Amino acid sequence: MKTIRLSDADNVVTAVTPLEIGDDGAIQLIPRGHKMATRDIRSGEPVLKYAQLIGYAAEDIAKGAHVHTHNLAFRNVDMAYEFGTNLRPVAPAAKPDTFMGYRRATGRVGTRNYIALLTSVNCSATAARKIAEHFTPDRLAAYPNVDGVVAFVHGTGCAMGGDGTGFEFLQRVLWGYARNPNVGGVMMAGLGCEGMQIDWLLEAYGLQPGPLFQTMNIQDVGGLRKTVEKGIAQVEAMLPEVDKARREECPASELMVALQCGGSDAWSGITANPAVGYACDLLVAQGGTGVLAETPEVYGAEHLLTARSASRETGEKLIGLIKWWEDYTARAGGSMDNNPSPGNKKGGLTTILEKSLGAAAKGGTTPLMGVYKYAEPVTARGFCFMDSPGYDPASVTGQIASGCNLVCFTTGRGSAFGAKPSPSMKVASNSVLYEKQTEDMDVNAGRILTEGASVEEVGREIYEMWLRMASGEQSKSEAQGLGDYEFVPWQVGAVM
Incomplete structure (x- = not known):
């Protein structure tokens, strides 16, 4: 298998290995993780991946050509939003899972002390x-x-x-x-x-x-x-x-996991993020909470989240955040497409629309139960969203302030991120990265490509590590002492 097609509706595929001319119809050299056109695409025509819009052809693109920043253009989204049209009832877990946590006087449960x-x-x-x-x-x-x-x-x-x-x-x-x-x-x-x-x-x-x-x-x-x-x-x-605090058995419903990604690549939205999404679904079935953030990194995919909103009010809160970010970047003379980063682009991501479709997968498939301001306490259980920039330290700082007692961080290009006081685990999107940064990566979601593992299998592995980590097992970043310098409150406004 040299390419992956994610939907029959797509007019691009993703290269699993570097493509030489002639490989799977390639007419150009195409780097690993990058896109190849599966048919002729006229200038101005939509380019689809995940059966969703990721941009418009900036010029005529021939079948078999490399599709990337040189010929794929971004435009601000103008979505027709639906609310609650894709609600999937959450089936309670067959058995309650537990972990050993610190029960506080407030009733909340800590995973560290x-x-x-x-x-x-x-x-x-x-x-x-x-x-x-x-x-x-x-x-x-x-x-x-x-x-x-x-x-x-x-x-x-x-x-x-x-x-x-x-x-x-x-x-x-x-x-x-x-x-x-x-x-x-x-x-x-x-x-x-x-x-x-x-x-x-x-x-x-x-x-x-x-x-x-x-x-x-x-x-x-x-x-x-x-x-x-x-x-x-x-x-x-x-x-x-x-020091008088002691761990005791607590239900998995007391876990609130910050869902985060950084240094993403084309595989993040195919392996690691969907696997984390499955883990989030397992946690929600237990009555726990997963908190997605990084508002600029759901831009262009927010319509998929509003369709899952438990109420119209919840969905409209998310749209309000999107509009604020459009205005915020415009006032600063920027563009929502300033994200992806150079590293993201080297890894095969071309536009923020493409990146967002993969990033949103970390939220799984359950209803969107709440939308919150930056660092606002998350009070709903289930899948929730918190406003934040896409800058990982600032985003995770807000999620921890919102109450998250664990952090799950996916990466495709590589990361050495850690967090305190909430321990952070990292999920590699591809096996090349996992082998290169084995000391930093806790789970290899690249097995979905290289070993035929299922998204569900890797998602279960991630979820089970959440339980162990919540009980005191150190993640690799935690064991290396990371987390003292990642406290970065989001600073907005003039410095006077």
């Missing part, structure tokens, strides 16, 4: 880093139920102008991390004069300082050195309390 050092502003980032660095593995050895002390620092928090959107985003992110069930204790450090006042945050979200939630400002404490010393003392006092 961290102490989080949160900063209200960049000016307190160094203090938080120095406090976290103090708590080496040797110093934490006496607290075996504590996964670590992590500083979540960022480059904003002050000089935030505009309509307040960026300010609200940061507030929700900080609150969301403080309340994430994978966090057992919180210390929040500020400077004192910043725009993101800690007292305002506490008041806005009803947070109450206590033994497991401490706050301080550098200006009040009296400088960096004193702040670091006080912070270390506060964490030392927290550690015995946080």
Whole structure:
């Protein structure tokens, strides 16, 4: 098999191996993962893959020719949306699955038990880093139920102008991390004069300082050195309390998985993303939640999601996000087709429409139960969507703030992404990548192509790893210590 045709309606196929002239009718050299025309396509005619529009021929394209950025043009979508016309009832699982998690006082369940050092502003980032660095593995050895002390620092928090959107985003992110069930204790450090006042945050979200939630400002404490010393003392006092947490058997319905992709290639939408989608369906059948994000990366595929919306209101929320992004990119002088990245294109993806059709597959087939703002708490169970940019660290930061206690990350070009406090596993879309980055990839979805494995088989493998990871098994990125620098709140608006 040298090419794959995904639908009878398609006028392109994808090269499984590099095509020489004459291979499967190729009239040009075609790289692995790239598209070949299956018939003559006239200039201006739609080009279809997945039986969906991925762009328009920019010139006449001959049968057997390479179809890519040089002859495939993007246009903004103008969809006719349907709501709830493709609802597939969720059949409850035959047996309830469980994992060993940390049941919090709120009733929510964590998969990890961290102490989080949160900063209200960049000016307190160094203090938080120095406090976290103090708590080496040797110093934490006496607290075996504590996964670590992590500083979540960022480059904003002050000089935030505009309509307040960026300010609200940061507030929700900080609150969301403080309340994430994978966090057992919180210390929040500020400077004192910043725009993101800690007292305002506490008041806005009803947070109450206590033994497991401490706050301080550098200006009040009296400088960096004193702040670091006080912070270390506060964490030392927290550690015995946080260490009292014990894992107990919990239903799989308590899992909320961030569905994410980065460094995608042409195989992502054929192997890894559909397999994750099947895993998401298995989780939803258990009463759990999968959260898709990256709004620019469902652009052109959003009509498939609105058709699955549980209500018209839910579907219209998604369309509202799409319209906001069109306006947002236009105001910045950009285009929705600025995504795919150069790496995506080298891997065979040509337009954002093509990329989105593959990315949306991570959401499986169950009804869309809720659409949420960036870092807004996800309260519905089942398959949900959260607004975010396509930039992976910013997107995952929002998903964790929304309540996700696990992260599942697919990649075709390669990635070394990790996340804290919610552990991240990675799924390779092709076997070449898996063999090259075996130390980073947890699951090889490329087996669907190279070994004849089914999407369902690989999806089951992914789902079962979610349960093991939720019970404490480390993913490969987690074992390598990734996750300390991937906290990136989405910054929107002018810097004043």
